[in-house]
Amino acid sequence: MSAIAKFQSETDWDVIAGEAPLLARVTSSPATLEELAEVAGEVDLVKVRRRVARLERAGVVVMKADRFEAAARTIESDRQEGMLTSISRYILPYVAGLAHDPSIGFVTQIDLDFDETEQRAFCSAGEQDLRDALDDLSSRPGTGARLHTLVLIGTSDVPSEMPGKDRLLETLKRCGRQRAMSSLADRAVLRTHTALFDDPAAAETLVRSAAAKTATRGEGKLFTVIYAFCANERVNGEGR
């Protein structure tokens, strides 16, 4: 299994987004068609095979012997949907969930004095070291793994002081707006990273450490970063 698979195609994005449960299952461990049918809630194996074939065509799933497995440990893709649609589906559930009830995971917002160069560097890297560390932790053998998602939001359009919950959501809105403006997009970051963890507490510790390290880089009002981390089943999907 390779470490990372990158996609730039709208078609592949749709396949991956549409078949997330199947993908999560094969990422956890190789699975038979019958096992995938159970995950899909589909009794017709022909239909399930067709759906798996889409994942094979996208290059994220391969068949070995009679089992299907993930072709890569990590999948990366640039957004291939409308900005609000992406936020609603993939980011808002986590941020809104944590905004209402921080006890379901970890969330923190840090205001920094990054200049424009530092902002660009931070956004470009998108906490690569943290994501690598999470991938390493995720790849350790174990059983009973659960999907968790890290959401990283950073923007130079810093909202003023307001209650924490409102500020989290306002920051997300401003970040989404900035990411949609090509002239300013490189000074904002909006990224999710999902992986299976046997030891979610260890993963959360990694996120807390990364956030604490970022906080030491100088408090200010020029840039703001949100780290949010929680289990996937703790949040709702799109409410629309």
Next chain:
Amino acid sequence: MNVFLESFDRLGIVGSRFREETSLQVQAAVLARRGRDAVRISGSTGTGKELIASLVHDVATRELGRSGELVELNCSNLSDTLFESSLFGHKRGAFTGASADQSGLLEQAKGGTLVLDEVQNLSPEAQGRLLRLLGEREYRPVGSTTLKRTDALLVLVSNLDLVKLANEGRFRRDLLDRAPAKIALTPLWQRREDIPELAQSFAREALDDRGWSEVEGPTRRALADIEAALVEAKESSVRRLRELVRDAVFEVQGDAPVALESQVFAKALRSFYGTGVENRERWDLQDIEERFDLAVEAQTVARIADLHGLPETTLLKLARVLQELHGSLGTGATAVPASYRNLMARTSLATKAALWLLSGAKNQSEFRRFFGTNSFEMPPKSVAWQIFHDLFPDEGQASDRSGGAH
């Protein structure tokens, strides 16, 4: 509402919001009135007036036990004489060329539905001829001395606002008064959630026409682009959307693609609206500005509902959460958060109807006061119950048991 679902499928009516809105309106305008009142359907060009006229006939046939035909008459470019003769029929010798008795469309529509399309084009004299028909359900064939009665369901269709025309003196007010049941169709761009559904449906149709049934439909990105472009252009016509999608699909060169990506639609979007996928940045910004708060509210409601372990539809989840959070609305002790009021302002009539019934509000004004909705946004309670029971028969019984307001 099973009766509507069957009709929607048979007539090929696509669009969740359109279906919801029209089922509610047809219920109130036709079924609740037992088909006794003339119905007027209004909507701009391409909003589906003819389809809804067919829906009215279909539903009335099955639910009201009617058995006659659907008969249509386009009122454009008809002289008064021809209009009268076509509609009412004539006796032999009534006018030059009337060599035999001839029954009219009303006779043909006996027991069925008569649709008068583009009724705004009728002359004042022709409008006057309709007064007795709509009011008394009586008419006199041209050249006859005797009155006949009709039991046809009468439907007036217009792409202009008849009330506005009446205020300007261009349409008879008393004619409007005799067609009190109203169905108003929303322009396409104002029901944006239907745009992707329609685009997918039209793309499927075009792909099948090309023999490309294996091709996946438009990608999410492509659908987002189409939706944004149509909303920005304030496109009201479903017909135009169909034309756009078909143009794009038939422009595809070479072998069948795996899916229809956004570039497939770029040229057609530019040709129709002067904007292409290069406008994404602006569309995304507009979307964020206009709908972000709504997305947050929807997410909040979904999350609260989930925490309460509430099953099935968002509608019921929302209703029960409201009930649980606020208890009986009759007390008025707890203020409803602004987010709920905002959500309610964007909620469909059918949803409001069910929420009203489930909420425990004693009457409509209590519900309206609590959620800040306007009277014209609320259906009558009898209609609300009918809709709710049709949509959720089992849940309705559960609600009855738990003491919901009736």
